[in-house]
Amino acid sequence: MTRDKLFALIQYPLPHHLISRLVGQLAECRIPWLKHLFIQAFIRHFKVDMDQALEPDPKAYACFNDFFTRKLKANARPIGEGLVSPADGTLSQYGRTYHGTLIQAKGQAYSITSLLGGDMYRAAPFRQGSFATIYLSPRDYHRVHMPLTGTLKEMVYVPGRIFSVNQATANHVPGLFARNERLVCIFDTEHGPMAMVLVGAMIVAAIETVWAGQITPLSGQVQRIRFDAPITLEKGAEMGRFKLGSTVVLCFGREVEFEDITMDSMVSMGQCLGELPAMQRVGGATSSAG
Incomplete structure (x- = not known):
């Protein structure tokens, strides 16, 4: 062993x-x-x-x-073009989501439905899209920022275990990110729906957001909050933070043209990860720009 x-x-x-x-x-x-x-x-x-x-x-x-959760100096993290990393960390996995399945690690896959709290309707827009997973090590900057400008539509607290989320555990605990306690934030963007999933981990004392303060730990039930009054956050703006630990999983309803970044490479908050085509309204229907 x-x-x-x-x-x-x-x-x-x-x-x-x-x-x-x-x-x-x-x-x-x-x-x-x-x-x-x-x-x-x-x-x-x-x-x-x-x-x-x-x-x-x-x-x-x-x-x-x-x-x-210290702040950084102004301009310490320039915001790049396109889709940018929401945090400092290791880009452990990224790519297409096929039939609602994401890659956790080599030989390990899990479902978008379970990651987003078990609701197949919430997961449906992301079943044939793209994803990226960023692991924040203890030494990293632990504030999480917006990879795109988005308007918050729904927040879902999902209770669970809190295994460590380092690579060793990701390689050997099936469905790790869908087992751990997590906060699912669904945004509307000009590129379609985006889910930001803040995954809890061993010794993570809490997850906070800028609009609701400390979120976890809560009760043992899935808690869903919808936002009728718009909460819009600009690209690069802080959206939350981890008090110790963890991982951010980004999910998109569309194919991302990712940069040629080697798996398990270090990335910085604001670094370009790829491009997404914009959405356009044509005669009441939604289509891709370009």
């Missing part, structure tokens, strides 16, 4: 939510000497680059969570 498989297997019996709550309490600790120790140890271990942070002094943060 490989080390990666053993790492994945030992997570099954662990009390995921209890561990995450305990770590979350430590991450909110405001005792100066303790939070300084925690932050400094984290910076050393993960080689975090503080030069790009708006506040580069680790001691200036009130708690670990404030440090972890």
Whole structure:
């Protein structure tokens, strides 16, 4: 048995939510000497680059969570053309969605319906589209931004386990991203529907959005919220953040012309991932531009 498989297997019996709550309490600790120790140890271990942070002094943060969700200096992440990465991280998988199936890792696939909360009508527009998965490592910038300008239509909280989401676990836990607790945000864009799925993970204390604040953890039931009053976020604008950990899965209802980026390459928030043709209204029907 490989080390990666053993790492994945030992997570099954662990009390995921209890561990995450305990770590979350430590991450909110405001005792100066303790939070300084925690932050400094984290910076050393993960080689975090503080030069790009708006506040580069680790001691200036009130708690670990404030440090972890730190802002960056203006223009630290230029916004590129086309579809851009919503976060710093590793582009672990991307490509077409065939018959509602996404690729998690080599030899591992899962369904768009399960990822988006089990509603086949919500998943239907994305069954023959495209997807991209970005894994945020502990050292990365953990605010999530809009890859396109979009208007929020629906938010769905989906309860679940919170396995680690690193590559070792993705290789060995079937349907990982559809098992873990997650927040599904459905947007309308000029390129058609877009789903941004913020996936929770081991020791992720919470997921926040700019329009609703902290979302997880909630109850053990799927919770669906629709937005009649428009909430429109511009491309490159912050839409949420992770308090520790995790992964963003982007889903589109149309084919993305992805850049030639090697799988498992590092990407930066704002980096161009590809192009999507715009939608046009022709005689009351929707068609592609170009």
